[in-house]
Amino acid sequence: MDSDSSATTGGGVGTAISAVHVDIIQTHILTRLDGPTLASACCASSQLHILSQDENLWRDVCNQTWPSTSDPLLRHLISTFPAGHRSFFSDSFSTLHHRHRSQTKRQLPPPPPPSELISAIDIHYQDHIILSRIHRTETVTGWFLCSPFRLDLLEPKETVPTPIKLDGANLEDNLTLSWVMIDPTQNRAANFSSRRPVSVNRHWLTGDIEVRYSVVLAGGRKGELVVCEAVVTCCGNSKEGGELQVKDVSFLMEDMEGKNLRGQQSLVILQEAVRSGERRKGKRGEERERRGEFLRMKRERRERNLRRERTMDMACIAAGVVIFLAWVFVLLRR
Known part of the structure; x- marks a missing residue:
């Protein structure tokens, strides 16, 4: 059912969100929502989509979620984001x-x-x-x-x-x-x-x-x-x-x-x-x-490296033994 239409609940007639005064929605409803809920409200109706993009709403949400965002330096940086605090919340919440x-x-x-x-x-x-x-x-x-x-x-x-x-x-x-x-x-x-x-x-x-x-x-x-x-x-x-x-x-x-x-x-x-x-x-x-x-x-890679090093050590030892035996053989032939 479209959220902009009337709804009947429990035998009574519900009030459509479009019938609620804009000031009430902005002041008493949207200001009570957390970030994820406010993001969901953006998709509920065209009216809520417009109202939920207010920069002050998202600034308050960010300040509540991350108190560090009230710092003047960070507040200035966030103002350069494509959608201000809304963009910052989208990037950082998850x-x-x-x-x-x-x-x-x-x-x-x-x-x-x-x-x-x-x-x-x-x-x-x-x-x-x-x-x-x-x-x-x-x-x-x-x-x-x-x-x-x-x-x-x-x-x-x-x-x-x-x-x-x-x-x-x-x-x-x-x-x-x-x-x-x-x-x-x-x-x-x-x-x-x-x-x-x-x-x-x-x-x-x-x-x-x-x-x-x-x-x-x-x-x-x-x-x-x-x-x-x-x-x-x-x-x-x-x-x-x-x-x-x-x-x-x-x-x-x-x-x-x-x-x-x-x-x-x-x-x-x-x-x-x-x-x-x-x-x-x-x-x-x-x-x-x-x-x-x-x-x-990481552990498997370390074990592979150790095996590779042991193999190279054994090869070096074998090569050294062969060279030594060859040298001894040459001396005995003289």
Whole structure:
């Protein structure tokens, strides 16, 4: 049934949405919707499609979802997106999904490299914001291009207090992270973090809790994969009622050889993912499964390399023995 027509429900006559005053829809209905529901409202009717594209609505949705978007720098960048905050929400709400390069319809020319990448990081525990920051990363110096790619959000010895109690903290289910990167040259963004952790481990010596979030992407070469990992390290005193503190938040990229990618390699992969990466809201636990598959492939490659090295060692030893015996034989003939 068309949403613009009247509907009869439970023996009574329903009121069509078109009969509701526009001011009521804008002020009392659309402002109460979250991002996914507001996006669905755009498809409900032509009237809602027009009303749901209001920039102020999407700005409020973005600010509620990612408090970091209220930063003046980020607000200015989002204003350059094709549809402003609506475009930013569309790019960033769903995480990236790995897609083989052979699945890409056509190879587009690479975009110009940006002079910097802007990261918007928001960490929540349940409905409480723990940390919200903007991180700027220059991408043109030789130090960035040639060094291992790693972003550190906190300064050394800096800690962020949280209301999370050490005893009974359920980080795996309740600690969520969003790491959105913005490419100013493309006016696009992408979320490079799984919403929920793929692993939560306690260090056996220090007692620190390491929470990992990851996204697996296509690498620079065909068939290669890389993993983007955001790591949140928490510490806390062991006394009863002690609270956790965030002591480190970092982001890095690792290839199937177990090596951290250099800045230049990472920049190419990040830009490609922002431009043409597939975005979707997968089922819960899917990111953990993809990371497990990545680790399995990484382990198999390491085992193949070890077998190849052992074979080459044996061949070198055999060749050395043959040469030695030939030399002994020559000496005996004299």
